[in-house]
Amino acid sequence: MRLSILFSLPLLNVASAEDGSQGWLRYAPIANANDYITVPSRVVALNVTRGSPVYTAQQELERGIKGIFGKQLETNSSVTSNSSAIIVGTLDAYRAAYGDLEDVGDLLDDGFFLSTEGLSVIIVGNNERGVLYGAFEYLSRLAQGRFLPISTMYNPQAPIRWTNEWNNLDGSIERGYAGPSIFFRDGFVVDNVTRVSGYARLLASIRVNGIVINNVNANATLLNDRNLQGLGRLADAMRPYGIQLGISLNFASPQDFGGLPSFDPLDPKVDAWWANITDEVYKRVPDMAGYLVKANSEGQPGPLTYNRTLADGANMFARAVKPHGGLVMFRAFVYDNHISPANWTADRANAAVDFFQHLDGKFDENVVVQIKYGAIDFQVREPANPLFSTLRNTSTSIELQITPEYFGQNDHLVYLGPLWKEILETDMRADSRPSKIKDIVSGIRFKRPLGGYAGVSGVGTNATWLGSHLAMSNLYAYGRLAWDASQDAEDVLQDWIRLTFGFDEQVMEIITDMSMKSWPAYENYSGNLGIQTLTDILYTHFGPNPASQDNNGWGQWTRADKVSIGMDRTVKNGTGNAGQYSPELASMYENIETTPDNLLLWFHHVPYTQRLKSNKTVIQHFYDAHYEGAATAQKFVEQWESLKGKVDEERYENVLFEQKFQAGHALVWRDSINQFYYNLSEIPDVAKRVGNHPYRIEAEKMSLSGYQFCAVNPFHTASGAMAIVTTSNTTTGTATANITFASGRYDIAVNYFDLIGGRAKYQLDVGNQTVGRWIGDNEDKLGHAPSIYLDGHSATRITFKGVDVRQGDVVRITGQANGNEPAPLDYISFLPPGIVD
Template identity: 60%
Template sequence: MILKLLLFAGLAAAETGRDAWLRYARLTGHIPSALPSSIVALNSSTSSPVHTAGQELQKGFSGILGKQVAVSSTGKQASSAVVGTVAQFQKAFGSSAPNVSAELIEDGFWLSVKGSTVQIVGQNERGALYGAFEYLSMLAQGNFTNVEFATNPAAPIRWINSWDNMDGSITRGFGGASVFFADGLVLSNLTRAAEYARLLSSIRINAAVVNDVNADFHTVNSTNIQGVGRIADVFRPYGVQLALSLDFATPMELGGLSTYDPLDDGVIAFWGNITEQIYDRIPDFAGYLVKADSEGTPGPLVYNRTLAQGANLFARPLVPHGGIVMYRAFVYNQLPNESDWQADRANAAVNLFAPLDGQFDDNVVVQIKYGPIDFQVREPASPLFANLPQTNVALELQVCQEYLGQQTHLVYLPPLWRTVLDFDLRVQNETSLVRDVITGERFNRRLGGSAAVVNVGANETWLGSHLAMSNLYAYGRLAWDWSLDSEAVLQDWTRLTFGTEPTVVSTISTMSMASWPAYENYSGNLGEQTLNDILYTHFGPNPQTLDNTVWGQWTRADHTSIGMDRTVSNGTGFSGQYPAEVAAMFESVETTPDNLLLWFHHVNYTQKLKSGDTVIQHFYDAHYEGAQTAAEFVGMWEGLEGKVDEQRFDEVLYRQTFQAGHAILWRDAIVNFYHNASGIADEKGRVGTHPWRIEAESMELDGYVPYVVSPFEVASGATAIVTATNTTTGTASTTLGFPSGTYDVAVNYFDMFGGNSSYSLSLSGRTVGTWVGNAVDTGKLGHTPSIYIDGHSATRITFKGVSVRKGDVLKIVGRADGVEPAPLDYVSVLPAGVVD
């Protein structure tokens, strides 16, 4: 939408990020006089989303415009902002009510802005609230344009899946503790849960699963049903319905039965009783999310029952109440054998679910991850979307950056999502975009939509990172309309979150749109998957863990070749799971896109890409390019000093600086690993060549000793230094031979969980800086911590603009603490503009 008038919001002294995109920051400059003088919300019940809409409009007018406007439940339409449902408008205004019912479907709304007269009409109360948030979004961005339009959701299911555990922890909890649970119970204070519901409603999310898919059976005991009922109570005024994940074995664990067989009469009765208890407390309960027969979880396959029989067990007692079951297609309890060339975990979803098409009840939705493995940096669209024409399906995404930098790396995800959503599956040789399959349009299905895994926590920033919130905002916007442009959505979020100053909007847009390609470049490319440690934290680099494990995320890399052969002719047959046109494309090296080459084909490192580069040279070039881009983000963000409030500026700068250093670690780890594996040199002479780097183990050591790091590739020269004991101090020193001048001095070290070592750096007795390795223990970085010296704990600190004289003695003193022996990897003395 084009802005008619762009106004600048004044900067606050400090902001925590808690208000996210609903800051309602004051606009300065000329504000039109033709604005509503009253607010009419056509329902006064405090649990009503229409009442909430009135309160939200009042708050927005006050914050954005500095205008105090009264709210009532009756009044005139002229010079008012009136909000309500179609039925409420007709009751209040009769023949003068807008005649828009034919234009709206469930949750849709109609917005008319004509100067001081604003009409917000929802098909239901939730839709009316969505319309109020839309109008406030316009105002907050300085848009006072007269408009009149109707908008409807692309699909009825716009859910989020939480990973909150009953003990208060969150799986992949990079943003702090749960806002729902603690100590096995629902929190007594649900203020943050209500604030979260407000955020979700503003982006048109209509349901939230509040507990982890690896569910605790205690979630549905009588005490906790009452507890989650209180969560539903604070959700209800925002039109967000509550849903729950279930443990398939609950009839045994909680109900005392001897079985959880989905065809057993006692099991059927058990779930019928649980469902009735839930609806007695939560009459608008949305339904269940079920993870079964996956990663060790119980399920119907234990009893030789089908996945459809398992899903239908939960679906049937929901029918009278209008509830649905989201049944995850992430099923792979049978782990593949790597020695079998045809074994492939990617085949599991189609093999298990496609034969059951048409056997799932009408209120079952099969929830399918965007790719066949597990939220990797790039995967092909899951072929299961093409194999269930008679079954309701939904797309599963991750806002949680589990494999993608864990919210310490900036990675704006919608461009990645678009590679799947816009993919044409060519079912029966007809246009079959994934986005049209999940909405139900392509196969004329009643239900469909999407669910996103979100790891919101009690951190003031919600996700642990200010910039990561763009992914949550964008998910909601796109779930409503999958055709929206990713960058346009990002710019809306930026104006709402950081203000309308053009430099801020353009800089954040440039950084964010470059972030996913950069991360792919320095983590894993050509369809090789994200090369992080799949056995431990899913954070730092460790390509060795993908192969020689049972988890089926193999690269099959050896000293001459790399990639999974997923062809029908010679491999796992995965390519044949797609419709014929797509299968033929992926079957051939020549027609497979380079960015998925290693997903579908096993080739030599010297295989030429369509660019003319070899696979191995592409690895080298891409990883250096990605690290360079991450380094540039720091300077770009620094250019916003004074244009973003001080607190958020500093907190984002801290993370961008970390990302720049960690991207170099990623770059070096991957290029060294494949250089070691292939024996093929980098044509540009960069790999293994570091003219500005001083290895810690080559320095004169006192109290420090060399330490061989595993995996070798995550330490420069495969070696670090550690203090001789965990209670001593070590010194590493060397005489510098660099020409005198001004340099940036970077120190690579390891920040392990369970210790906060302290360090000092000096040049010929002149203190350059001191620091403590406490970012993990204090939560300044929310990624999954590591107790080892590895690619997860590796980090760096940089001191800029240091005056260096040739012959200076560089000295680092490290003091061990706890389990952390003040580990050091290397020092870089970098001329201006050089990225190590």
């Protein structure tokens, strides 16, 4: 574990309640900080115009120094040789005012130089955006107590560092878990752009330079006059932070919105229409970054409709934006979602290479092909997309998902930095030479002029931006790694912790440990050995439903049957996906003996009794991993509880609620997946845990009044495949049972189903004492896509600690239905100390 605070700084008292709106830019006071460093008392901003990034840098420095040191900076236009100041400006402006800087080498676009070694602090950038980045870097170092003098040049490894916001014009956000859009409402761009400015500030601090504001499943009415005016308003709000606006386009806009008879990219009238509308966009947004296009995927229109190539489509947009200096990000997420599962050689994972390999070199120079990190869809474990090493003559970017669609939707703690690092460090061995993905997307490996990063963010109006305080580590890590992918994911995390929660060593240790264990834990209890995340792909992508993967056209198949599991992606017997990689990787993946265990079921179809390198069978690994992952999630609760009094109360309680939810939902995942594969394979767990729950009282086995039985679908998302619901949506029901467990102190856990569309009320009584009351109101507290069904999405657990229980007492749950929620119950567990369930 890395603990790298440079000084042992005195701690202030725990801060007053914080809502998370400042993210990592809190600029919290540091006690006696002036004893460790002397900060100049004035700031000099060169070549500054109001609203420019240099002006913003000056304002940010004033704000940050006041917050950290309690000192108000003076503003001066110059500084004499014997006085000190924080000098900020472009390199050209600095040279004009003060002469050359000896230590500055070649600064790239957005690059900057920071020196704190002399009398003055010098922050210069290649451009104005670089100046702002330098100011944020200086403030970040101060806020973390990194006071050692430095003179360092910072250059980006990739020119494109954008976020993709999947916002819809009605204000909803596809795969967003933090409330409605900050950009749109009721079909139009919002009038109040204050929160947009706040988001731009956060992104600039981590050196993101562009935002595509609308969903890739784009609505053509974005191009109407009112919205074009709105785009100008948004761009004005982001420009002071050096953030360029981009938009997603609907390929069929010339027909659906423009009234043309077609949207054929080789039709001169269509080409001219796009050129004209692009001119109109740039009139409102002269510095627009460019367009993002999703075409011919998941039902979206595109050039294939007219038997044109994807390059024909991309180049049409490239011609339109080229006179304005714009880019086209063209998504490689192109596949047929109606492929036949009966075809053993069919494979959605082959689609990217199949669609794009013959087009290499046929895209215009201002086109960048945007490639998802894996070949399926942001899964918990995928090999790197083979398209990265296939396109040698085309600029590429990597698409990462900050909003964790398949990773618990910000209601499960999953720090994604280690996953991204693993992908970025993957060596694709193109031409048997080092070909790490971070070097491919930067443009270095294949000497391409452009390249970089697209992060699907999903910020909303929730004060925490992403719907969870701890999830903000992913947004922070995205920006840091997009700038410099060589950074260590744990070091980046710890920078974020210091900036967000302060310097307490226990806070640092606990959040670091939880975060670094979170991805492996989630992988263990959701899906392992490369089988993908076994979530419900046909509904909300949140809870477990392994059966949903197969026997449909979406191609996220597991090929599980009674005796075997896994996709055969070999060249010899399967889909040939292994052969899309370079010869060195293809040889490794083709051979079951050399395929890493964590990708075994991605590349090979094997019996459940197949031995892994650990000597466990596949099925026993499933059982054990799901128990291990869920057990880790339980420990997160205890770890976070140890920080009471060290984290402000508002954030402490918010995170505690989420960790308790995750701990309970991890058990739902554990039991659901294990029960499903036990039923399918009929192979018992050697540890005799699966299906064996001696501490539970099933709700359907209790004495019921006002309640009735209800079969749950999928069956494995309820203990015993059954639940109880009230006999009507207005009924109050009771479920009672005699306690047969020995007298003692127990934790009592109740598993129930929290549906959207109602807020049922519950009461738990044991003997003559009321243990607790609660409301089924997760839709008000959690950000995940909710469910209207009794299933793995709505399954929830609440636990009451340290309840004194006497054998023979009656346990009673009273449920009062509300709206569409019939107070559903699954089971009650009486857990002795140290027992999870």
